[in-house]
Amino acid sequence: MSGLKWIGATLGWSLGGPIGAIIGLALGSLGDAMSGKGGFLLGDGNPKNQQRQQRRQPNYRTRPNYRTQQQRRAQTTSGDFEVSLLILASVVIKADGSQDQRELDFVRNKFVELYGKDRANKAFKLFKSVSKQTISTRDVCRQIQQMMDHAARLQLLHFLFGIAKADQMVTDDEEAEINRISNYLGISSRDYTSIKAMFYNSSDNAYKILEINKTATVDQIKKAYRTMAKKYHPDRVEHLGEEHKKGAEDKFKQVQKAYEYLQKERGF
Template sequence: MGSFGKWIGGGLGWAVGGPIGALVGFALGSMFDGSVTAGTAQLPGHTAEGDFKMSLLVLVACIMKADGRVDKAELAVVKKFLVANFGEEGALDALQILKKLLDQPIDETEVAMQIGQNLNYSSKLELLHLLFNIAYADGEVVASELNTIQRIAQIFRIDRLDFESIKAPYMKHVDTNWAYKSLEIEPSATNEEIKKAYRKMAMKYHPDKVNDLGEEVKKSATEKFRSINEAYESLKKQRGIN
């Protein structure tokens, strides 16, 4: 398996089958000339750290293909993101796999359905958070990328307010109500409703919710947790809440 094990962590579970299994098998088969899961496969239906990471790479490939072309600038942005979130060694492995995925046709609906059926809700929220991180890593809002993430969220059956909450921090420069959307409330909310919403959201996005996906994913989940705090602090300042 070589250094590939660094990327998938504790192995693969349900991602060895279905459309993702076919994509990953092709990508890794061409790189490692052997069984993709030899010595690392876990029970079908079990979500392993590797399942989440492979799901991320497949969906990143979908987003990068969204505008019909993949350029070096996009790959550079993704590499920077991967290094920041998963370390240098893991990022290099992931980038190799991603390049192979980009060479294949991917049915966005099929892979999103497989992921949606196997990941729990908290893990799906974190996956969307990471996709937004990548889509906006270059500071540019691209409609094709946003539309792809929105379609994925719909297949995941993500609640509309949850989707808007994840998107809101990336829209600060164009949406004056971003902090309210982050906390899933209306600008007409009372101060007490804001406090209550903050406590609810802090529980929903607590990093411990994705404990089983490994320290690297938990670290990235902490960023979303911080954005909830940032939204709350922004509203406290606006309204003079103690």
């Protein structure tokens, strides 16, 4: 499979809407053929045909009914997650007005960890092309929110904080951008605070990760741990592929560490 067609076979709903348009433009700038004997990615590279393809896609500005939304979310693939991650990562990296090399290295290294060197190189090539575009974060996030399940969206958020922290400090601009993305993705403030706490050092981080306050009883701590362990369990994203299941283990380990910390602090 030549060029960037490596990802074509794993794309589902992200072929359309604002995400499809962004990826199509990025691939066009790279001069990669969109179809042919090697397979397809986002149409056939002909602007007129791409426009016709886009017109056939659902209107992502209109929220679908619950049943339709659930049916579509069940179709999310590893490729859908990957291109969503590429686009949102490019937004966060530019949030503070510059692209820090450490953040770029983090993205590249994370891709290598998730996908292997060959696929990571191709993904990063696409990422650099995407990062040159002006992106409507709201439109992209609304498409993701409508089509991607909650566990996968939490995984996206965790990755974005990892990017921001790659240079050892999350700037105010970066945090504001991630918070805005989180709101657009339909992630609750409690879930946002929980994941954010995994990247900061403070005395109450363990409580924040478990989504409880310092006055919680031992029974409430145990209950919170069971709830959060279930929410962040890697099996929740196994439909995205083994590579993303492994990536979700970081969040799960943070929950375990928070619980163990409180066990020692409270003596139970």
